[in-house]
Amino acid sequence: MSATAESVQERRAALKGLGTSRKRVEDARFTQGKGNYVDDIKLPDMLFGDFVRSQHAHARVKSIDTSAAMELPGVIAVLTAKDLEPLNLHWMPTLAGDKQMVLADGKVLFQGQEIAFVIAEDRYIAADAVDLVKVEFEELPVLVDPFKAELPDAPILREDIADEKEGAHGARRHPNHIFTWEQGDKAATESVLSEADVVAEEMVYYHRTHPCPMETCGSVASMDKVNGKLTLWGTFQAPHVVRTVASLLSGIAEHNIRVVSPDIGGGFGNKVGVYPGYVCSIVASIVTGKPVKWVEDRMENLSATAFARDYWMQGKIAATKDGKITGLWCHTTADHGAFDACADPTKYPAGFMSICTGSYDIPTAYLAVDGIYTNKAPGGVAYRCSFRVTEAAYFIERMIEVLAIKLNMDAAELRAKNFIRKDQFPYQSALGWEYDSGDYHTAWEKALESVGYSKLREEQAQRVEDFKAGKTRKLMGIGLCHFTEIVGAGPVKNCDILGMGMFDSCEIRIHPTGSALARLGTISQGQGHATTFAQILATEIGISADDITIEEGDTDTAPYGLGTYGSRSTPVAGAATAMAGRKIRAKAQMIAAYLLEVHDNDIEWEVDRFVVKGAPEKFKTMKEIAYASYNQAIPGVEPGLEAVSYYDPPNMTYPFGAYVCVMDVDVDTGVSDIRQFYALDDCGTRINPMIIEGQVHGGLTEALAIALGQEIAYDELGNIKTGTLMDFFIPTSWETPNYETDFTETPSPHHPIGAKGVGESPNVGGVPAFSNAINDAFRAFGLTHTHMPHDHWRIWKTANELGLHADS
Amino acid sequence: MSKQKINLNVNGQSVTAEAEPRELLIHVLREQLEITGPHIGCETTHCGACTVEMDGMSVKSCTIFAVQAQGKEITTIEGLGDPDKLHVLQEKFKEHHGLQCGFCTPGMITRAHRLLEENPNPTEEDVRFGIAGNLCRCTGYQNIVKSVMAAAEEINNPESAT
Ligand code: FES
Numbered sequence: 001m002s003a004t005a006e007s008v009q010e011r012r013a014a015l016k017g018l019g020t021s022r023k024r025v026e027d028a029r030f031t032q033g034k035g036n037y038v039d040d041i042k043l044p045d046m047l048f049g050d051f052v053r054s055q056h057a058h059a060r061v062k063s064i065d066t067s068a069a070m071e072l073p074g075v076i077a078v079l080t081a082k083d084l085e086p087l088n089l090h091w092m093p094t095l096a097g098d099k100q101m102v103l104a105d106g107k108v109l110f111q112g113q114e115i116a117f118v119i120a121e122d123r124y125i126a127a128d129a130v131d132l133v134k135v136e137f138e139e140l141p142v143l144v145d146p147f148k149a150e151l152p153d154a155p156i157l158r159e160d161i162a163d164e165k166e167g168a169h170g171a172r173r174h175p176n177h178i179f180t181w182e183q184g185d186k187a188a189t190e191s192v193l194s195e196a197d198v199v200a201e202e203m204v205y206y207h208r209t210h211p212c213p214m215e216t217c218g219s220v221a222s223m224d225k226v227n228g229k230l231t232l233w234g235t236f237q238a239p240h241v242v243r244t245v246a247s248l249l250s251g252i253a254e255h256n257i258r259v260v261s262p263d264i265g266g267g268f269g270n271k272v273g274v275y276p277g278y279v280c281s282i283v284a285s286i287v288t289g290k291p292v293k294w295v296e297d298r299m300e301n302l303s304a305t306a307f308a309r310d311y312w313m314q315g316k317i318a319a320t321k322d323g324k325i326t327g328l329w330c331h332t333t334a335d336h337g338a339f340d341a342c343a344d345p346t347k348y349p350a351g352f353m354s355i356c357t358g359s360y361d362i363p364t365a366y367l368a369v370d371g372i373y374t375n376k377a378p379g380g381v382a383y384r385c386s387f388r389v390t391e392a393a394y395f396i397e398r399m400i401e402v403l404a405i406k407l408n409m410d411a412a413e414l415r416a417k418n419f420i421r422k423d424q425f426p427y428q429s430a431l432g433w434e435y436d437s438g439d440y441h442t443a444w445e446k447a448l449e450s451v452g453y454s455k456l457r458e459e460q461a462q463r464v465e466d467f468k469a470g471k472t473r474k475l476m477g478i479g480l481c482h483f484t485e486i487v488g489a490g491p492v493k494n495c496d497i498l499g500m501g502m503f504d505s506c507e508i509r510i511h512p513t514g515s516a517l518a519r520l521g522t523i524s525q526g527q528g529h530a531t532t533f534a535q536i537l538a539t540e541i542g543i544s545a546d547d548i549t550i551e552e553g554d555t556d557t558a559p560y561g562l563g564t565y566g567s568r569s570t571p572v573a574g575a576a577t578a579m580a581g582r583k584i585r586a587k588a589q590m591i592a593a594y595l596l597e598v599h600d601n602d603i604e605w606e607v608d609r610f611v612v613k614g615a616p617e618k619f620k621t622m623k624e625i626a627y628a629s630y631n632q633a634i635p636g637v638e639p640g641l642e643a644v645s646y647y648d649p650p651n652m653t654y655p656f657g658a659y660v661c662v663m664d665v666d667v668d669t670g671v672s673d674i675r676q677f678y679a680l681d682d683c684g685t686r687i688n689p690m691i692i693e694g695q696v697h698g699g700l701t702e703a704l705a706i707a708l709g710q711e712i713a714y715d716e717l718g719n720i721k722t723g724t725l726m727d728f729f730i731p732t733s734w735e736t737p738n739y740e741t742d743f744t745e746t747p748s749p750h751h752p753i754g755a756k757g758v759g760e761s762p763n764v765g766g767v768p769a770f771s772n773a774i775n776d777a778f779r780a781f782g783l784t785h786t787h788m789p790h791d792h793w794r795i796w797k798t799a800n801e802l803g804l805h806a807d808s
Numbered sequence: 809m810s811k812q813k814i815n816l817n818v819n820g821q822s823v824t825a826e827a828e829p830r831e832l833l834i835h836v837l838r839e840q841l842e843i844t845g846p847h848i849g850c851e852t853t854h855c856g857a858c859t860v861e862m863d864g865m866s867v868k869s870c871t872i873f874a875v876q877a878q879g880k881e882i883t884t885i886e887g888l889g890d891p892d893k894l895h896v897l898q899e900k901f902k903e904h905h906g907l908q909c910g911f912c913t914p915g916m917i918t919r920a921h922r923l924l925e926e927n928p929n930p931t932e933e934d935v936r937f938g939i940a941g942n943l944c945r946c947t948g949y950q951n952i953v954k955s956v957m958a959a960a961e962e963i964n965n966p967e968s969a970t
């Protein structure tokens with residue numbers, strides 16, 4: 001028997017299926033410089049587009065003179081809103097139910113806004129022509145502070161909808177107000193607050209930042225007038241949605257549009273939205289009859305496409321004297337910029353902000369979010385985050401710390417006291433979510449033990465003594481975080497984007513010789529889908545992952561899907577893959593039974609074959625079955641071995657994690673030094689541990705960037721102050737630490753393979769951990785809360801305000 | 809603007825290009841010579857995605873005019889190893905998951921190559937300092953550093969390779 005057992009194991013290992021740290025199949029081309037990104041696409045007669053942009057944050061456009069630009073040799077055309085208007089393309093819908101100018105229609109509302117699109121024979125000529133377009137402006141008062149948006153003297157930004165009292169998400173109370181979104185029980189929460197032993201209050205600001213993938217956004221449009229077919233290559237995280245939107249906008253039938261996402265150089269939410277550049281490249285190709293490429297430069301990327309966050313979260317948290325939380329209240333002012341262009345599911349104008357009760361059993365809660373227009377770039381995308389979960393996690397993980405200070409309690413103990421217990425799952429939260437599974441106490445204890453938490457606290461206390469005694473100028477901060485994510489949008493009954501339900505899909509073809517091709521509705525931007533989806537399938541259908549090709553991103557061949565963001569690929573498309581695999585297996589079972597001359601029920605699945613029960617020497621492998629499916633007439637069974645699954649998840653998944661960050665903070669220079677970072681993630685079933693670890697490293701580094709310096713900042717005139725990589729902080733290898741990763745494994749009960757998604761967890765959990773460490777370093781000196789980003793200057797300033805400098 | 813003829817050697821081959829004096833080397837490489845391994849992440853010398861070697865030095869090719877490359881020897885990612893025999897750095901990046909989206913990778917490997925030429929025995933600190941001109945948004949650098957260290961190890965001790 002042992003020989004058979006061994007060979008089962010060997011066969012299982014040969015599949016390279018679930019749980020294997022399989023090396024990535026993508027890497028051969030990327031390491032040799034043979035990736036194919038949008039800017040690598042070169043077509044015969046291709047033209048280049050470039051934008052004339054606004055230098056003002058708010059101004060009327062009096063006139064646009066394109067004559068000098070048109071005279072420049074090599075310039076083909078210059079498009080303005082006037083040219084787009086007859087096509088009804090001067091405005092476009094945003095994914096959030098608002099609309100956005102494609103090219104300035106009478107006025108500009110943020111610095112960097114698109115005014116005209118120059119089309120020329122090469123990118124240098126296009127750039128020269130941009131300089132030759134003369135725009136006459138009349139400057140208007142600028143609104144940058146969302147708290148001033150509804151004051152009597154506030155300028156009205158969106159004159160196009162100034163009189164509309166109803167927006168896409170209900171009543172609007174002012175022309176600069178977009179929506180109010182409320183969740184939970186307001187009256188009950190207020191009464192809990194008024195009766196509580198202790199209430200801690202804080203304004204928690206999650207500043208404006210930007211996903212800034214290494215590759216900027218771009219597209220190449222090619223209108224084939226002979227066949228009436230438009231092909232659009234672009235940096236799209238959701239190619240199918242882009243096709244539908246392009247069809248609705250242009251009037252070209254959907255079957256005549258092919259959208260292709262080639263290799264994508266990182267997305268992180270930046271490439272979910274639809275941008276004026278994409279629309280203009282399409283129009284330009286239709287107008288000129290030639291392929292037109294548009295690729296934004298870094299400054300355009302940072303100043304015009306898809307910012308993230310910018311949430312002012314006013315919080316109140318109530319508790320008993322001994323630290324049992326009784327209620328949570330939050331009012332958020334959301335700065336959306338000039339157009340509401342976030343990419344949340346339609347029914348959630350503030351995304352999943354209502355997960356802000358976090359990992360805690362909070363019986364009563366209330367959340368209100370007010371969306372506001374300002375003279376800043378539009379967006380509000382989920383930067384490595386599932387629709388505002390990052391904001392929610394930061395809010396609750398700061399509020400817990402603030403409450404711990406008020407209660408004079410240890411913040412780790414306060415968390416443990418309030419965690420949702422294992423036996424409470426599935427858990428119904430006060431703000432309406434059903435958490436599918438979790439085991440927070442186990443993860444938390446493991447984390448605290450791994451870092452030697454109590455020793456760290458002792459060391460910290462000693463450090464404070466030494467500091468007071470003048471023996472050191474460095475303080476020590478311990479940043480804790482226990483986060484709960486909500487990912488995998490989502491059930492079609494409550495999640496859609498522009499009316500399109502957020503299912504996802506997989507289509508599998510088994511070839512006669514037993515290899516396979518699977519196509520999905522998602523698109524990798526570095527997550528390694530070609531590697532991991534093949535692993536899911538290998539385990540389901542018993543064909544080695546090495547013999548399975550994964551394809552995504554071409555709408556002519558891939559099944560319809562909503563794309564990759566919000567950690568939804570594994571929870572949704574991964575589930576579709578498993579389900580399609582199971583359909584293959586069900587058909588294979590019928591074929592195997594016929595070939596083995598037994599009843600369907602007399603055979604069982606074993607790794608890569610069907611075996612006759614009780615007669616292990618009689619079996620048919622998936623390879624043999626595949627061959628037979630094409631080459632043998634089987635009564636009552638259609639030839640071939642293919643399957644499709646469109647998967648509508650019954651619920652979201654709820655990955656969680658426990659992070660600890662230990663920092664030294666130099667009081668005199670404001671320099672922070674990350675001594676240790678421990679990250680325990682529970683993403684349910686682990687498909688490829690190597691890739692999970694890589695995702696955690698990357699997400700933590702983006703969290704480090706956000707917490708310690710990265711921001712999109714404006715001055716009072718609406719000038720962007722952080723428009724280049726000189727000012728916009730991206731950590732280098734020099735300031736990035738090594739991370740310790742760890743895990744627990746609590747499978748999702750409703751996902752076919754129990755997987756929950758992981759890509760965004762480290763960003764969601766990392767930001768509070770870094771920020772809490774900085775705040776914690778100063779706790780002994782009376783600091784309750786200080787805003788991110790904690791760059792050296794701000795840390796120095798905090799120390800100064802606390803009187804920790806000799807001369808302060 | 810009038811174009812000038814430039815003779816240069818790219819990845820061991822003599823080539824000729826025509827460029828205006830203001831044209832950047834990265835654009836000439838990518839658009840005329842169809843060498844698309846080096847990428848553009850900023851065009852302002854910050855990201856390193858465009859890194860190539862010029863006469864034995866790492867340069868950011870968005871910060872060099874093409875005419876400055878007249879008579880120079882340029883090596884890009886395409887010149888390091890080939891499909892049948894990858895460069896040890898390419899092998900190690902694959903083995904240690906030193907890349908995700910792959911956009912920074914050509915510049916990163918090209919830079920690491922020069923680093924190891926100059927310092928075949930780097931410490932982790934040397935590597936972290938030596939590649940700090942190349943940004944990566946995906947990996948958090950941990951596995952990149954591991955890959956470079958592993959490549960150095962293999963170059964120095966081909967026997968004890970991991
Ligand atoms: S493109 Fe050259 S350094 Fe960024």
Ligand code: FES
Nearest residue numbers: 908912944945946
């Ligand atoms: S692998 Fe994506 S930027 Fe480095």
